[in-house]
Amino acid sequence: MQQAYIDGLRAIRPEIALVATSLVVLVADLVTKGRDSRRMGWLTLAGLAATAWMLVGQSNSPREVVLGMVAIDRFGGFFKLFTVLSLAVVTLFLLNDRRERKHGIGEYYFLLLGAAIGIFFMVSTNHLLLMVLGLELLSLASYALAGFHKSERKSAEASMKYVIFGGLSTGIMIYGMSLLYGLTGTLDLARMATGSELASQISANPLPVGLALSLILAGFAYKISAAPFHFWTPDVYQGSPTPVTTFLAVGSKAAGFGALVRFLGALFLNDEVQGAVREYGGRIGLLLALVAAVTMTLGNLAAMGQSSLKRMLAYSSIAHAGYVLVGLACMSEAGFQYALFYLAAYYFMNLGAFGFLLYFEGVTGTDSIDSLKGLGFRAPLISIVMVAILVSLTGLPPTVGFYGKYLLFVEGWNSDLGWLVLIMALNSVVSLFYYFRVAKALFLAAESRRQVPKHPVLVGMVAALGLATVLFGMYTAPIEDWAKGSMDLLQIWTGQG
């Protein structure tokens, strides 16, 4: 028993490293009385680098389950590494945001790291309790981050909307879990899926089972901003400080997808799941297909009329959530794998797009698309990279966004979801209009007279992310293999604890 405990601690060393980093940052900031918050940023980056190193070292070790709760597998590793990447990018954004200097406090990094700890646990557990706790840790840190500029009315409003609707979604989700627990008698998803209880309850009590699963999925829908629980997204994203918006739109949303994939995969797609439960998964897939169609359509139509780039990106992130849901709606191993690929693409594209937004907010002081007019000639490199990212967001070749969408198209078609594929294609056309508006403002207007300060770090980061979107669009094999390898969550295991 004691040896198992020590082995378990060794297996969760990346999480321990993150916790240690967050505490060191918090205490160091207290000791230095917040005078030098930049050093806290570098400390955070060092901690993230150590965590990433441990994660890479773990990636080939056999799968194990720590104390029946935390599953250390390649699927979790996929999301953890991308979380670390997005967090590192956000930290660098914070260090280079000229509007952020006056707010620069160490708690910023502490809260970000706390959110990351939540993500780490929620994507690597089959146990509903730990999933909820991870989700809550992420949410609570996000509420505080959204309202970080508490003297600004927009920021305060964003965090208030976030906390009230977030609370609602938590309530709904936990109530759904309580019903599911009452029906099956276990909180472990793998045990639930393979036991006889769920299968017999599906035929005996279809209504309560459907209600419980719908309520839980509603909680996830809030986290990934899928319709009809997306309404908070534009307001919160627009009101939050831009680096925080980046984290919410990229890190937090992708983590929500990670937990959702784990939930659906463990419950319905496991190797050992038999007849009734697997059939029921097909019905859940149909529900997800409907949600996906509504989500992407709403997101794209609303994004058309936006004058603020930040708000437009918020709606675009809703639309992208719809695209990823297409992969989940297929309810097949390939569908999940392609959803993961698209999420990887989503990380690169959106981190780059928000970096661009941050750069021009520093230049013009606003986030309106009109203020970008003619700036493409003043800051050519970052603007050209942004155009490449916009091409990828639209889903045109030769970018990673195109290949991701192509995979989803194919798998959707193979899973008899032709109508959904059609809606997705139409949506991509619609999205071309509003993404093109940004490119048009940048390059198809008279050259602006505004002075553009040099900002090598930010420009370099956006350029690297843009390069990644194009490069992985042409050499898709690394991410594709990685997503394929991450499907080990579908092999059965039950907790040993």
Next chain:
Amino acid sequence: MNVPTSHLLIVAAGLFTIGAIGFLIRRNAIVMLLCVELMLNAANLAFVAGSRAHFGAPNAPPGADGVVFSLFVIVVAAIEAAVGLAIVIAMYRLRRTVETESLQELAG
């Protein structure tokens, strides 16, 4: 006295419904947070009821998972209230009201 599980679940469903309706029709941020607490407590009741019903069942693990979950939910609810009220206070300092209808800075 042995209360049947179905009664407990009906009370839980009632609590949840009251919370949900209250959340939808009230516009005061503090009352809305209170309604969320009500919903969480409905979940707690359902968890404890489920735990009692399943206790000792062959398939269930020996620990009473549901009871443990409800303890954690109590903690989560407390933290959520703390964070939520802090944010509401920050809002009140800026606008002197906690009515959500006044939140119109961000729209469109």
